[in-house]
Amino acid sequence: MTGDKTVHAGSGGRYLPQTDGMVPAISSSTMLDESHRRCVSYGLSETARPDFSPIGRSDISLLVEQNRVLHTHALPVMETLYEQIVNTHNMVVLTDANGMIVDALGDDDFLEKANRVALQPGVNWSEEGKGTNAIGTAIVEKKPTLVHASQHYLVSNHFLTCSAAPIFSHQGKLIGVLDVTGDQRSFHQHTMALVRMSAQMIENQLFSAAFDDGITLHFHSRPEFIGTLMEGIASFTPSGRFLSANRIGLVQLGLPLPALQAHTFSSLFGMPVSALFDHYRTASPSLLTMCLHNGVRVHARAELRRSSMVFQNVSHAQPEAAQARPPEQPRNAAARRLSSLHYLNTGDTQMQRLIDKVGKVLGRDISILITGETGTGKDLLAQAIHNDSPRAGGPFVAVNCASIPETLIESELFGYEDGAFTGARKKGSVGKILQANGGTLFLDEIGDMPVSLQARLLRVLQERVVLPLGSSKSIPVNVAVICATNRNLRDMIARSAFREDLYYRLNGLVVKLPPLRERTDLEIVVNRLLLAESEGQPHKVSAEVMRMFKQHNWPGNFRQLSNLLRTAVVMLGEGEAEIGIEHLPDDFLEDLNAVAHQETAENIERVVNRASTLEDVEATVISRSLKAHGGNVSATARALGVSRNTIYRKMPQSPV
Incomplete structure (x- = not known):
């Protein structure tokens, strides 16, 4: 639709001029017209003032809890989307399947306007209550919806422009809506595309989290689309039975979800699942090329998820210990998805440069060494690197080299066979390195690894094989390695406490996390x-x-x-x-006061050296202490060890 007028799809089909001279790529007039007719049937009046009061705080807590999985996976995507539209008089909104707002992020200058119509958690934006709007109409139509200015049924919402996309579960069930709402004068034609892409990203993350035990296949007819939002994703049981596929996967497979339930990996891709396992036994497996049941050739990358999957299919020569060990409990997939490089980028220039560097080496088989003080978040950065890498669907195995006794670290890392040593578990144990096969191994506090084991680790990194204790057969392994330390490894090398050859194998990229x-x-x-x-x-x-x-x-x-x-x-x-x-907590206040006392003492010493009288010293010290404590007289008195009356009596008359 083009021109300087746009259809107001109300009951009268009226034409109203655009306020900004630009006509948005709106939802079809038929769809909006049907929505307005539904509003009439609901008994809504265009000039009515709807109920915008949110539900109670306890009910909001329950709402968030009921939608915890959706909210957990949507929040990082919402933040990414918001950063793309920040300062454009817009906000990002997430609702449940009924149109109830679960969370919202917005510009301060727009939030005041948004509060007029209660675009906040706990308010329902279904069609029945708020008339034609992008959220409510998208829920009814189950398709992306744009409602601009006077296309809203209620006059009170005419100042808004809204772009919403429904979010579906892996079962094809509507579970929520992602929406960008803003001042109608700030409309941009690309907003709808951003919302649709973001909703699809949430769906793909939900899909991955739903199938944490089995085979997940990423496929497309063009290899450059693997790992993008354009890829199809399908999941199968370890035996190859079809479980589900994302929406793009359904399109590529050319069959509806119910029909696919009768299929297997072999019938859909013309390859036995055993051949898939054989392919991933190699140290650096390439993309697969397969033929779909409809004759279309596709490229694919598979993720063999959870330790039990990886262990069973690393090698025919794998020891019984690796096959017999019960699988680890799956990690909390929701918590794992919260951590991403973009999520960790919060505006600090040092972190921006660090994340830019890391982003350039993702998926390039370059080891990363993270340095920094204790508590700076080295483990979070490692998890984020894994989550943003092509190995995101594989295991992330963290090993704290400082917390494992030196006598046990070798067996923990490399595993062992039955009877390898006194006290060994019957049927053996799979080591951490094999547990990370197909994914990422994070070696925290690498500086605490015994020198005697550093040579064995170097061999694993160079030859990509693991030799469990008590075994004579090496097992191929395919892992990315991230290490972290708060020690100076160069100094340790000079003291022969760390192998120089291992250091240069680990420091493909060295990044230092800044202290808080x-x-x-x-x-x-x-x-x-x-x-x-x-x-x-x-x-x-x-x-x-x-x-x-x-x-x-x-x-x-x-x-x-x-x-x-x-x-x-x-x-x-x-x-x-x-x-x-x-x-x-008291200890924090005590630490802060101790620092204030120290700074005050240093200030007094400097002032005494410059002041001509005792009164000058007192006035200057009080003035500086007041400024340091934000003008808080009580805090200043505590820091100086005097009464509040003394501060009031001696404080300078001019403003601090």
Whole structure:
């Protein structure tokens, strides 16, 4: 549709001029016209003021809990989408299958307008209650929907432009809606495409999480589309029985989901599942080329998920120990998906440069060494690298080399056969390296690995084989390696405490995580940690507490900050949403006061050297202490060890 007018698909089919001279690529007039007719049947009046009151706080908590899986996988995608539209007078909204808002992210300048129509968690935006709108209409039509300005049924919503896409489960069931809503003057023709792509990304992540035990195949007729949103995804049991496929996979397979339930991997792709296992026994398996049942040739990459799958099919020569060990409990897939490189990029320039470097080596078989102080999040970065890599569907196995006794670390890493040593488990044990086959091995505190084992690890990395204790047969293994340490490995090499050849094998890319005190994104970090700790509740820290956070040195870095916020959230009373000083643990306040005392003593010494009278010294010290404590007289008095009256009496008359 083009021109300077657009159809207002109401009951009268009226034509209204566009306010900005641009006609959006809207949903079909027929679809919107049918929606308006439904609104009439609901008994809605175009000029009515609907009920915008949200449900209670406890009900919102229940809503988030009921949609926990959807919300967990959608949140990182919502944040990514929001960063693409930030400062455009828009907001990103996630609803459940009934149109109830579960979460929302938005520009501050638009939120005030959005509050007029309650675009916030706990408000229902179904057609029955809010008339024609992108969320409610997308739910009814089960297809992406754009509703712009006067196309909304209710006059009160005419200032909005909304683009929504439904989100479906792996069973084809509607489970939610992703929406971008903004001021109708800020309409952009690309918004709908961004929303549809983001909804598809959420669906693919939900699909991957739903099938954590079996074979997941990524396929497309063009190899460059593998690993993109254009790929088809299908899951099968270890024996090859078809389980499900994503929406693009269904299109490529050319059959509806019910018809596919009778198929197997072999009948769909013309290859026995055993041939798939044979292909992935090689150290660096390439893309597969297969022929679909309809004759179309496709390229594919398979993920053999969970330890039991990987162990059974690494090699025919694999020892009984590897086959007999019961599978590990699956990791929390939802928590795993929360961690991504984009999620960790919160505005700090140092982190931006680090993430840019890491992004360039993903999937290129380059080892990564992460350095930094304790508590800076080396484990989170390692998990994010894995999640964003082509190995994301494979296992992520973390080993803390400092926490395993030296006498056990060899068997833990390399595994062992029955009777390999006194006290060995019957039927043996599969080591951590084999558990990571097809995925990523994260060696934390690599500087604490005994020198005697470093040579064996080097052999694994160079030859891609593992020799379990007590075995004479080497097992091929295909792993990506990420290491982390808070030690100076070069100094250790100089002291012969770390092998130089292993160091140069591990440091393909070395990145250093900055300590929290050097980062410029503290407020964003605090808000994200609060969101994670408070399970979606609108908690925040007071301005005074944020000033204190910025003054602290955070010797424990993110680990310390996360623990502090977790405690503070628990200390909040019923109905409280803001963390104040009274909610902070005593040890934190004591540390802060100790730093303030030290700074005050140093200031006094500097001032005494310059001041001409005692009164000058007192006035200057009080002035500086007040400034350091944000004008808080009580905090200043505590830091100086005097009464509040003394501060009031001696404080400078001019503004601090």
